[in-house]
Amino acid sequence: MSSPSIVWFRDDLRLADHPALRAAIDRGEPIIGLYVLDEESPGIRPHGGAAKWWLHHSLASLGERLGERGGTLVLRRGPAERIVQELVTDAGAGAVFWNRRYGGAEREVDAALKQGLREEGVEVASFAGSxxxxxxxxxxxxxxxxxxxxxxxxxxxxxxxxxxPLPEPRAIDGPGRAPASDDLADWDLLPTKPDWAGGLRETWEPGExxxxxxxxxxxxxxxxxxxxxxxxxxxxxxxxxxxxxxxxxxxxxxxxxxxxxxxxxxxxxxxxxxxxxxxxxxxxFPELATKNLRPEFDAFNWPRLKPTALEAWQQGQTGYAIVDAGMRELWQSGYMHNRVRMITASFLIKNLLIDWRRGEEWFWDTLVDADEASNPFNWQWVAGSGADASPYFRVFNPELQAKKFDGDGSYVRQWAPEYLAEDGRPPMPIVDLKETRQAALDAYEDVKQAARSH
Known part of the structure; x- marks a missing residue:
C-alpha cells in the first residue's frame, strides 16, 4: 500500500524549480500538494488586503496547473502544525517536504513540525528554494x-x-482519492463589499x-x-x-x-x-516590523500622531505631486515604483514626523508584493533605524526628486494629472518642506546626542 508524499506549498506557488516537489517526485509515491492558510499560529502575520487578492488568484492558478499534470492541491485553514499533522494522519503519508522559510515565527512552526513528524517515523526534509x-x-x-x-x-x-534551476515536472502522480479540501472561495480572500480590486485586475495576472x-x-x-x-x-x-x-x-x-x-x-x-x-x-532580527534594528532610535520622540496628516498621505492628498502620484498608484494598482516608495516613505517619516511603523502597516495592507522582510526592512532603511541605513540627515525633497527623475512629468501626469493641468486644482501642501526638514533634523540630532551620552 502506498504512503503518499505531501508537498507543503508556502511562498513558492510554482511547479518549476521547486526542490520540495522534485524530492517528492523522486521518492516515487503519489503526491498531495497542500497549502495552509495559517492566521492562527503565534507570531504569524496575517496577509494584507492586496496580498490576499494575489494569493487567491495564484492558488487558483497553482491548483489548475497541478490538476493538468495529474496532481491535486489540498487547501486547509488553521494553525499549520496541527493542519499538516492531521493531513499526514488522514492520508497515511510517509513523507512531508517543503522549501524553507526564514521568519522567526515560521521557523518555530517548521522546527516543531519536523521534530514531531520524525518522532512518528515520517520522512521530513526541507530545501533551499526561496x-x-x-x-x-x-x-x-x-x-x-x-x-x-x-x-x-x-x-x-x-x-x-x-x-x-530545476525543470518543471511534466507529470505528477496524484493520490487515488484526494483528501478533503476547503473551497478557495470560502476563504474570502477577495474583496466584495466594496470590491476595490478593479485596478489590481487591470494591472496584474497572478500565477506562474x-x-x-x-x-x-x-x-x-x-x-x-x-x-x-x-x-x-x-x-x-x-x-x-x-x-x-x-x-x-x-x-x-x-x-x-x-x-x-x-x-x-x-x-x-x-x-x-x-x-x-x-x-x-x-x-x-525577527521583530523587524515592530522594533528598531538600531536600538538608539528607540529614543526618537515621535510627536503625537496627526490622523488628518496620515490620511492625506494615504489618500494622495498631500499637495506634493510625486508623493500623491505614488500613493494613488499604490491604491489603484497595489504597486509603487521603488524610487517613489523612497520618496513617499521619507515624506511620511521626515516631513510629517509620523512613525515609520504606520507607513509600513499601510504598505503591508496595500502592496501586492509586501513580504515580512523587504517591507519593514526598506521602511527602516528610509527611517535611518535599520541595516545599511541612509544617513539620518538624508531627507528626500519631493519637488527636487520629481525634477530629477520625472522631468517630463509622465509619471505625475498618469497618476495625479491635476498638478500639470492648466486649470488643475491640486491639493494645497499640508506642510512646509523647509520647516519640516529642519524639525526632522533636530529630532534626529536629539537621537545622536542621546546615543553619545550612553
Whole structure:
C-alpha cells in the first residue's frame, strides 16, 4: 500500500524549480500538494488586503496547473502544525517536504513540525528554494552577520554560484482519492463589499505562467536599459517581478540564471541581492516590523500622531505631486515604483514626523508584493533605524526628486494629472518642506546626542 508524499506549498506557488516537489517526485509515491492558510499560529502575520487578492488568484492558478499534470492541491485553514499533522494522519503519508522559510515565527512552526513528524517515523526534509544564499552561509570574516549591503553582496558573489534551476515536472502522480479540501472561495480572500480590486485586475495576472512571461519580456526588452532608467518612474523599465518573487511564482534561481544568460545586468542582480539582504536581516532580527534594528532610535520622540496628516498621505492628498502620484498608484494598482516608495516613505517619516511603523502597516495592507522582510526592512532603511541605513540627515525633497527623475512629468501626469493641468486644482501642501526638514533634523540630532551620552 502506498504512503503518499505531501508537498507543503508556502511562498513558492510554482511547479518549476521547486526542490520540495522534485524530492517528492523522486521518492516515487503519489503526491498531495497542500497549502495552509495559517492566521492562527503565534507570531504569524496575517496577509494584507492586496496580498490576499494575489494569493487567491495564484492558488487558483497553482491548483489548475497541478490538476493538468495529474496532481491535486489540498487547501486547509488553521494553525499549520496541527493542519499538516492531521493531513499526514488522514492520508497515511510517509513523507512531508517543503522549501524553507526564514521568519522567526515560521521557523518555530517548521522546527516543531519536523521534530514531531520524525518522532512518528515520517520522512521530513526541507530545501533551499526561496533565497539564493541562505542566511547562515554569509558571514563576515569575524563570523558575524553583515549589517551593510555592499560587503554583504560582495561576500555573496564570492560564494559558489547559485545552483541551476530545476525543470518543471511534466507529470505528477496524484493520490487515488484526494483528501478533503476547503473551497478557495470560502476563504474570502477577495474583496466584495466594496470590491476595490478593479485596478489590481487591470494591472496584474497572478500565477506562474504570467510570471515566467514577465521575466522573459523584461530580459528581452528592458534589461539593457535598466541601469540607465531604473530610477525614472515614468519610464516603465522596472522588472515588475517583485510580487512574482514574493509569492514564489518564479524562483530567484531562475531569475538569476536567465538574467546572466541574457547578458548579465549586474545592477539588476544587485537588486535581487537587496532582497536577499532583507531576508538575512529578518532571519537575525525577527521583530523587524515592530522594533528598531538600531536600538538608539528607540529614543526618537515621535510627536503625537496627526490622523488628518496620515490620511492625506494615504489618500494622495498631500499637495506634493510625486508623493500623491505614488500613493494613488499604490491604491489603484497595489504597486509603487521603488524610487517613489523612497520618496513617499521619507515624506511620511521626515516631513510629517509620523512613525515609520504606520507607513509600513499601510504598505503591508496595500502592496501586492509586501513580504515580512523587504517591507519593514526598506521602511527602516528610509527611517535611518535599520541595516545599511541612509544617513539620518538624508531627507528626500519631493519637488527636487520629481525634477530629477520625472522631468517630463509622465509619471505625475498618469497618476495625479491635476498638478500639470492648466486649470488643475491640486491639493494645497499640508506642510512646509523647509520647516519640516529642519524639525526632522533636530529630532534626529536629539537621537545622536542621546546615543553619545550612553
Amino acid at each position: 533565497l539564493l544564499f541562505e542566511p547562515w552561509t554569509v558571514k563576515t570574516g569575524a563570523g558575524t552577520p553583515f549589517s551593510v549591503f555592499t560587503p554583504f553582496w560582495r561576500a555573496c558573489l564570492a560564494l559558489p554560484a547559485p545552483r541551476a 505562467p504570467a510570471a515566467r512571461a514577465r521575466l522573459r519580456e523584461f530580459l528581452r526588452d528592458d534589461l539593457g536599459s535598466y541601469d540607465r532608467t531604473r530610477d525614472e518612474p515614468g519610464a516603465g523599465a522596472t522588472s515588475l517581478l517583485s510580487p512574482r518573487l514574493r509569492w514564489g511564482e518564479v524562483s530567484p534561481y531562475t531569475v538569476w540564471h536567465e538574467a546572466v544568460e541574457a547578458g548579465g545586468g549586474s545592477r539588476f542582480l544587485s537588486e535581487v541581492g537587496w532582497r536577499e539582504f532583507a531576508w538575512h536581516t529578518l532571519y537575525r
